[in-house]
Amino acid sequence: MIDLRRLHVLRAVSHYGTVTAAARALHFTPSAASQQIRSLARDLGVDLLEPQGRGVRLTPAAESLLAHADAIEARWDEAELDLRAGEGVPSGPLRVAGLSVAVAVLLAPMAARLRERHPRLSVLIREVEVVESFDLLFEGEADLAVVEATPANPPAADARFDQRPLLDDPFDLVVQESHPLAGRDGVDLADVAQEPWIAPMADSPCRTHVISACGAAGFTPDVVHLARDWNVTAHLVAHGLGVALVPRLARLTPRLPIVRVPCAGRPHRKLLTCTRRGGHRRPAVVAAMEELRTLAATAVV
Incomplete structure (x- = not known):
């Protein structure tokens, strides 16, 4: 009989990538998490982890076991749903x-x-x-x-x-209201290829969208300022420090001297x-x- 608690530890290692991260998420010590996996491996008679550099990776046997573990987890969830189905x-x-x-x-x-x-x-x-x-x-x-x-x-x-x-959340070009492109109904990003840019931080998912949209327009943006918050970006634009791509869902500070201009090709997330x-x-x-x-x-x- 497989101990489902030990199986959950193995699932966590797969999800988080390391025994240490999995242990932290499960409120275990790393040694306790490792012991759970060793016990599961001993119960099944197979190796579940193997060395990889300074860390470990799942063995093919562990990967096969996880496919069943995910199915078991889904069936438990379905069972709970069925029990509550009458509530409506x-x-x-x-x-x-x-x-x-x-x-x-x-x-x-x-x-x-x-x-x-x-x-x-x-x-x-x-x-x-x-x-x-x-x-x-x-x-x-x-x-x-x-x-x-x-x-x-x-x-x-x-x-x-x-x-x-x-x-789909489209990106607009945001410029200062005195910018020559501010009055247009749409803009090709190539028109601002020579401008200084304000971009998301390197760890932001939107950074990729901005760089890709500029690349599709044939240039690499000259990023001179970085911001994590869209309203910080808007204030930088308002002071004439550059242009930026901002998703339309982002609600920017009202009454700033900035204008959103739709982009050709409709870059979006x-x-x-x-x-x-x-x-x-x-x-x-x-x-x-x-x-x-x-x-x-x-x-x-």
């Missing part, structure tokens, strides 16, 4: 997570609408980065997340998660909803998804 009415806590723009524009109004329509439902919102959203879902600490699609995300076919498109596999069947998540789709339909104008 959204109720209890609904834990949602998302990046800052999603919280401000989508999750906050969603929570307000759900409070009015489903008084037995309590929505708990957490602002987090994309990677942490998947961690919270994996750990069972979140029921629903709105995330940005990035190359670092788990693949769409990952059996642990159910990822669904929500909306994709926002997704994500649950644990099968989690979208929960009545509370169904209600939340309905509200999110309604809000998404009018969020980008």
Whole structure:
């Protein structure tokens, strides 16, 4: 008989990449986490981890076992859903997570609408980065997340998660209101190839979109200022320190002397909803998804 607690430790090592990170997430010591995996390997009579440089990696046997472990986890979730299927009415806590723009524009109004329509439902919102959203879902600490699609995300076919498109968020060129391009209905980014640029920090998923959009227009931007917050970017533009690409969902400080100009080629980022596999069947998540789709339909104008 496989000890499911030990199996969960192995799943955590696969998700977080190292025994140390998995132990931290599970509130174990690294030695305790390693002992759990050694015990599981001894019970099964196979090696589950093998040395790789200074760390370890999962063996083919462990990878095969994890495929079954993910299926077991999904079946447990389905069993819980079936037990609660008779309830029907959204109720209890609904834990949602998302990046800052999603919280401000989508999750906050969603929570307000759900409070009015489903008084037995309590929505708990957490602002987090994309990677942490998947961690919270994996750990069972979140029921629903709105995330940005990035190359670092788990693949769409990952059996642990159910990822669904929500909306495309286009990037606008943001310039000072006195800029020669400020009055246009649209702009080719090549027109600002020689300008100084304000770009997201290197660890921001949006950094890739900005560099890629400029590359598609035939140039590499001269990045002279870096910002993490879109309103910081807007203030830098307002002072004439450069131009920037800003997603349309970002709500910028009003009355700044700046103008948004749509871009040719419509560079954009994709926002997704994500649950644990099968989690979208929960009545509370169904209600939340309905509200999110309604809000998404009018969020980008």
